[in-house]
Amino acid sequence: MLFRDAFKTATRSLTQGKMRSILTMLGIVIGIASVIILMSIGQSAQNLILGQVQSIGSNLVIVIPGPPDNGKFSSPPSAQGIVITSLQTKDLDALSREPSVDSAAGLVSGQAEVVYENKNKTVTYQGVTENMFAVRNLFVKEGMILSKSDVDSANHVAVIGPDLATSLFGPSLSPINKTIRLKSVSFRIVGILEKGGIGAFGVDQGNLVVIPVTVAQKQMLGVSYLNTILVQANASYDINFAKSRITFALRQSHGITDPNKDDFNIRTQADVLSILGSITSILTLFLAAIASISLVVGGIGIMNIMLVAVTERTREIGLRKAVGATDSDILQQFLIESVLLTFAGGIIGIAIGAAVVGLVYFVISTFFSDLGWVFAFPISSVILGLGVSGVAGIAFGIYPARKAGKKNPIDALRYE
16 A cells, blocks of 8 residues: 555544544643743743853853862852851952952852831842942942942942832832841942842842941951952953962962862853753753653553554454455554654644743743743754654554554454
8 A cells, every 4th residue: 555545544534533533632732732831941941040140241250168179069158058268358359469350359148137117028138349240240220339438438338129129118219318227237228229130149139238248247247258259350361261360369368389278169150151051951851851751641542542443443454454455554554643643743732832932931021021031942842842742653553553454354354
């Protein structure tokens, strides 16, 4: 039998039982749609996270306390409850003298309740040096940033996030020059950050309070060290060369002569992007693998239905064999039916998945525009959907098709 004739016969059989065909495809449709949606959301989240890190500049170098981790990324010791005091304010002075460094900024952070009149909210606060705004590309939409005199004089001034400003003062009242209390310490608001949302380092910038590092160290935390140093490398230098010079400057500042005894860890933006990219890619694949379980369930459903179809059409199989159809002709017809079901289910699943992803993007971009969510519809998810649906059709259809092809024509014609 020609393939064209087998295809027409298989198509006719499927259209005669439309409802059964639709229900048979349902498992594949749901599975493919789930894979498309999860892979798209995973890719969008990856683009968002990497975009936030890239937004602070390609020449960023991050210095955290503690010995090097031999290429394995881990959270800072402070996040693990370990206090390491190796980074000091003097390190900023040492780095500022390095020609390959444009600017170096220090940071400490903590959490506290911010209060204005009868309103309060628990927020993250950061004590920074005045050049942190330039290093992290932070801008204000109203007021001004912290100045060097604010840091040197330990002035009680603050720059707050836009979401916090709305929560405490409402949409119409300007927070500038208003006084808030943070850990019972009063601060005068001098600026409002331009953007909210989650920043490059996982901090909610919309509810952030930025104060001079000197105030944060002495009055808020009672420490003299820094949690992190962010360095903006000179763009005219190779980033790896700048990293080596920063390492040298810090070793001199700490009196370290043995490289194996470094008490600081240096990461470039490329390192962070590589690590984050690997993590988010693994998570996306993990989500897709979970969604693929429904494909297996759908494939088993197709196999069951095809087995039932083989039993119901026993007399038809016997009649076709009696007039000259071979085992391979029967196998071909039923296998084509199985592949058509799964392939059609794959196409419908892709369409539904794309529609849901588009709807999610529309809702987020309309009502949650501050998140900066970027629409992503990876072509790989479409290729995966079509490939998996085709393979599922063959894998789960071949057993029923072989069973149909091996039926004895005489026994089949006698079947009631």
